[in-house]
Amino acid sequence: xxxxxxxxxxxxxxxxxxxxxxxxxxxTVFLKGCPLSCAWCHNPEGLSPLPELLFxxxxxxxxxxxxxxxxxxxxxxxxxxxxxxxxxGRAGSYIPGAAFGADSSEKSLRSPCADCAAPCAEACPSxxxxxxxxxxxxxxxxxELRADKVFYEASGGGVTFSGGEPLAQAGFLSAVLDACRxxxxxxxxxxxxxxxxxxxMNAALKTDLLLLxxxxxxxxxxRAYTGRSNFLILENIQSAAREGLAYALRVPLVPxxxxxDAGLEAMADFALGLEKSWxxxxxxxxxxxxxxxxxxxxxxxxxxxxxPVSDNGYRPxxxxxxxxxxxxxxxxxxxxxxxxxATAVPSRERLEAVAGIFSRRGLRVRIGG
Ligand code: SF4
Ligand code: SF4
Numbered sequence: 001x002x003x004x005x006x007x008x009x010x011x012x013x014x015x016x017x018x019x020x021x022x023x024x025x026x027x028t029v030f031l032k033g034c035p036l037s038c039a040w041c042h043n044p045e046g047l048s049p050l051p052e053l054l055f056x057x058x059x060x061x062x063x064x065x066x067x068x069x070x071x072x073x074x075x076x077x078x079x080x081x082x083x084x085x086x087x088x089g090r091a092g093s094y095i096p097g098a099a100f101g102a103d104s105s106e107k108s109l110r111s112p113c114a115d116c117a118a119p120c121a122e123a124c125p126s127x128x129x130x131x132x133x134x135x136x137x138x139x140x141x142x143x144e145l146r147a148d149k150v151f152y153e154a155s156g157g158g159v160t161f162s163g164g165e166p167l168a169q170a171g172f173l174s175a176v177l178d179a180c181r182x183x184x185x186x187x188x189x190x191x192x193x194x195x196x197x198x199x200x201m202n203a204a205l206k207t208d209l210l211l212l213x214x215x216x217x218x219x220x221x222x223r224a225y226t227g228r229s230n231f232l233i234l235e236n237i238q239s240a241a242r243e244g245l246a247y248a249l250r251v252p253l254v255p256x257x258x259x260x261d262a263g264l265e266a267m268a269d270f271a272l273g274l275e276k277s278w279x280x281x282x283x284x285x286x287x288x289x290x291x292x293x294x295x296x297x298x299x300x301x302x303x304x305x306x307x308p309v310s311d312n313g314y315r316p317x318x319x320x321x322x323x324x325x326x327x328x329x330x331x332x333x334x335x336x337x338x339x340x341x342a343t344a345v346p347s348r349e350r351l352e353a354v355a356g357i358f359s360r361r362g363l364r365v366r367i368g369g
Contacts, residue, residue: 003137003139006139006175007137007138007171007172007175007176008135008136008137008138008172009135009136009138009141009169009172009173009176010031010032010049010050010051010133010134010136010169011029011030011031011032011133011134011136011141012031012032012045012133012134012164013028013029013030014027014028014029014030014144015030016148018160020369021160021162021188021190021211022157022158022160022190022209023156023157023158023209023314024152024157025154025157026152026157026158026160026188027144027148027152027159028159028160028161028162028190029141029145029159029160029162029176030043030046030162030163030164031161031162031163031164031166031168031172032046032050032051032163032164032169033047033049033163033164033168033169034046034047034163034165034192035165035168036165036192036194036227036228037227038215038225038226038252039225039226039254039339040225040252040254040257040323040339040340042325042326042327042330043163043164043327043330044327044330044336045132045133046163046165048133050133051118051131051133051134051135052131052132053080053113053118053120053129053130053131054129054130054333054334055076055077055080055081055129055130056127056129056130056333057081059126059128060077060129061125061126061128063125065124065125066120066123066124066129067120068123069120069122069123070119070120071119072116074113074120076118076120079113080129118131138175138176141176142176142179142180142183145180145185149183149185152185152186156186157186158185158187158188158208159180159188160187160188160189160190160211161173161176161177161187161188161190161207162189162190165191165192165194166189166190166191166203167192167193167194167195167199167200167203168195170195170199170202173189174202174203174206177203177207178206181206186208186209187206187207188207188209188210188211189207189209189210190213190250191203191211191212191213192213192215192226192233193212193213193232193233193236193237193240194228194232195232196232197232197236197239200240201236201239201240201243204239204243204245205243205245208312208314209246209247209312209314210240210245210246210248211248211250211319211369212240212247212249212250213233213250213252214233214237214251214267214270215230215251215252215258216230216257216263217230217263217267217270218263218266219231225257225258234270237249238274238277241274241275241277241278241281241316242277242281244281244282244284244285245278246314246316247278247316248316249271249274249318249319250321250369251267251321252321252323253320253321253322253323253346253350253354254323254340254343255323255343255346256342256343257340259346259350259354261357264354264357265357268357268358268360268361268363269361271318271358271361271363272361272362274316278316315364316363316364317363317364317365318355318358318365318366319366319367319368319369320351320354320365320366320367321368321369322346322351322367323340323343325343325345328341351367355367
């Protein structure tokens with residue numbers, strides 16, 4: 001049981017037995033909140049840093065268990081649907097499928113539900129009403145992660161922190177990474193790298209593998225498709241490589257957005273430069289280790305309270321991630337505009353052609369995560 005004084009985070013899912021978020025068998029923790037808003041994002045439930053009460057009318061069996069569970073006498077369905085949560089008379093006239101406001105969920109838990117653990121969602125037998133985002137303390141999360149330790153050890157796996165953007169909850173993430181390291185649980189962070197450099201590097205030095213999204217090289221396109229500049233992102237990725245940290249670049253291939261030859265060629269050149277920096281850092285580390293000395297990089301880490309970065313055998317890779325449309329239904333359920341609505345899934349031929357852009361430069365590349 002978590003204490004009130006320990007670090008607490010907000011997560012929206014924990015997925016066990018994953019083979020896609022790093023080596024071996026993994027448990028992936030999804031942290032809520034993201035500073036970017038990618039046009040093709042398939043996890044809209046991860047965007048808001050607040051809990052979200054989601055109502056899916058088609059699953060509702062009209063049992064009224066949610067309303068009965070609300071100690072404040074509200075009508076949770078109406079609330080999540082953007083209606084008047086105190087208008088009891090509307091219950092009978094509720095029409096499944098009625099529109100709900102684009103940002104109704106955020107409003108719904110800020111007021112009047114901000115201090116509530118949402119027993120309404122707990123009471124719902126059909127998951128028509130769901131609370132996206134639960135607060136969790138460090139010790140409760142560690143208990144959940146520890147439960148699969150035997151599988152991590154047998155498979156060379158571990159825990160991956162994803163989102164949303166895990167660095168958006170930097171303090172909590174840092175505490176969980178420390179706790180995992182103390183217990184010998186390997187970790188990975190899947191990140192957009194959009195964070196202040198000190199925050200990025202603090203987490204990067206505490207994890208075993210960085211899964212770094214690299215969406216678009218062109219600054220104007222990046223801002224148009226994600227809402228943010230890629231300046232910080234590219235800086236952070238370069239810093240990680242210069243430190244010799246284990247990383248993979250994750251390239252989402254989204255037709256109409258990220259999938260254009262000139263951009264991918266520029267990205268492959270960038271990836272090649274990164275790998276050279278990474279190799280130089282590793283060579284410097286191994287030479288100083290052979291001479292029984294501490295490398296300047298490791299001296300710097302010790303000064304900041306981090307352990308030296310060990311060579312865990314991971315070599316830089318490029319992962320080409322094909323766009324998939326699993327997120328479409330989530331936007332429909334929230335009545336949100338989905339900018340990738342008309343986007344097609346890339347063909348196998350196109351994926352292989354894009355992989356060729358990277359492999360022709362001698363980079364290790366694979367299709368999928
Ligand atoms: S979140 Fe809490 S206050 Fe809000 S409707 Fe549900 S039970 Fe009532
Ligand atoms: S508890 Fe769930 S299924 Fe029952 S009325 Fe509420 S939303 Fe519908």
